[in-house]
Amino acid sequence: MNFASDNIVGASAPVLQAIVDANSGALPAYGNDEITKRIKARFAEIFEHEVSVFLVTTGTAANALALSSAVPPWGLCVCHQEAHVIDDECGAPEFFMHGAKLAGLPGVGGKLAAQDVSAYLRSLPKAVKQMPPKALSISQVTECGTVYSLDEIASLSAVCREHGLSLHMDGARFVNALVSLGCTPAEMTWKQGVDILSFGATKNGCLMAEAIVVFKPELAEALDYRAKRAGQIISKGRLIAAQLEGYFANDHWYDNARHANRMAKLLSEGLLGLPGVRMAWPTQANEVFPIVPKAVDQALKAAGLQYLHWTEASLPEGEAVGPDEALIRLVVSFATKEEEIRQALEIARSALSRQAAE
Ligand SMILES: Cc1ncc(COP(=O)(O)O)c(C=O)c1O
Structure with a gap:
């Protein structure tokens, strides 16, 4: 028996079938195919919002690229001290942010409290010698298996708006949190002020398919170039998109x-x-x-x-x-x-x- 993680199992049958179904014939490479176009439109439907979507192969790539678009090289990204982005990605976010730093704060049950983030941001000196905070990253589900309520996300996003930060959500277990809260994808994200999401699907049935979903348009501006430089513009991209079609089909x-x-x-x-x-x-x-x-x-x-x-x-x-x-x-x-x-x-x-x- 293996309870080490939710990625110790393979992909689910409908996902594998969707890959097989998408496998034959010639289609344009690098995400210029019909399946990728369809899945991007599907994300907009699911989130009830215009979104830019970038398909990637790992959660680390999704997080690192999402944060690199939200934080300039001189900026600071605040997160929980046990967040995957600071603890488990071998510095990938800092690498792709080209010098920017992650600042980890404590919080019970893996959650950041709005008042703690607010106090921390107020304590930072505002001088050219100090890195200005530019983003807050929260994990939903958290690294302690807890789930932020909608009100908690809204309070954190209010702090972000007050201080001019973008709000990133690491949704490696996104739908597990949705099920837990009984809310819609829109309610758990942009309706509470989330600007950019790492949408995880691998842990819950895909072979290797994650997506960066961008709600704040300016954060998407250079993401295709960033993704290419990270080796994440996938030549047979239709097989990544197909996984997500199989994933979303029939709920x-x-x-x-x-x-x-x-x-x-x-x-x-x-x-x-x-x-x-x-x-x-x-x-x-x-x-x-x-x-x-x-x-x-x-x-x-x-x-x-x-x-x-x-x-x-x-x-x-x-x-x-x-x-x-x-x-x-x-x-x-x-x-x-x-x-x-x-x-x-x-x-x-x-x-x-x-x-x-x-
Ligand atoms: C909270 C969280 N974020 C992101 C990831 C994605 O990581 P990976 O790069 O292994 O897909 C994981 C996987 O363990 C995770 O638990």
Whole structure:
């Protein structure tokens, strides 16, 4: 059983079928084909807004290119201190921003609070020696598996507007957040002031397909050149676009995310039913972050389960992981089976019974 991430599984059947369907015949290269044109129009429908769309192959490329269009080389991009952009992309955003920096702020459950961002921005000296803040990047779902409410996004965007920052959303798990909030793509983005989005699809069923979706037109101006310089104008682009056609058709993307979120809820509720287990943060999408007795951690590992140990940095005030406990991250996906959840819970339950009997 593997709960290490939601990218440990392959692509879903409708996505693979869409690639096969798009495979035969000759079509213009580099995104000048009909399928790419269709998918760009589909994004505008889905978001109920005119958008510029750039298809890329990784979330890192989407984030780095999106931020490079929002932040000049002398600028600052504010993000959570555990954000993927600052922690897990080997400096790609800074590389593509050509000198600009990321500034990571703390926040419970991976979320930034509007008042903290506001206080930070006010504290920055306004002098030519200091880098001016130009963008705020938030992750939806966050790195702690939590989901910003619409009001929280709106409050952050109000701070951005007050200080002249663009608002970027890293939506690697975009539809998992939509399902969690029960809102539309428009409501979670431009209606709350999001200017540019990294739209993730790979984790939820695609083979390799992500999109930069731009709501603020000036941020799109040079993005095609930036994408080309990053090797992200894909010659057989129709096969990237085809993945997204298969992804969107018949609400497949929603079905996949609903399944993943339901599996996470099942796992979370099952774990909470065990003595000595609590959640570091609420389970709001497809990631579960329990604090478990060490005996459970050891038993899961001994049974060959794959998952990560997680940092305590974003725990709520007063919460701490004890010496006989472990904070772990379990991620489920569109392909996770209920049986796998049941088995994992059984391993944990047996470990606790054995411990109680000793
Ligand atoms: C929050 C977040 N953003 C972006 C990404 C995309 O990264 P990749 O470049 O691996 O597609 C990930 C993947 O782990 C992620 O968790």
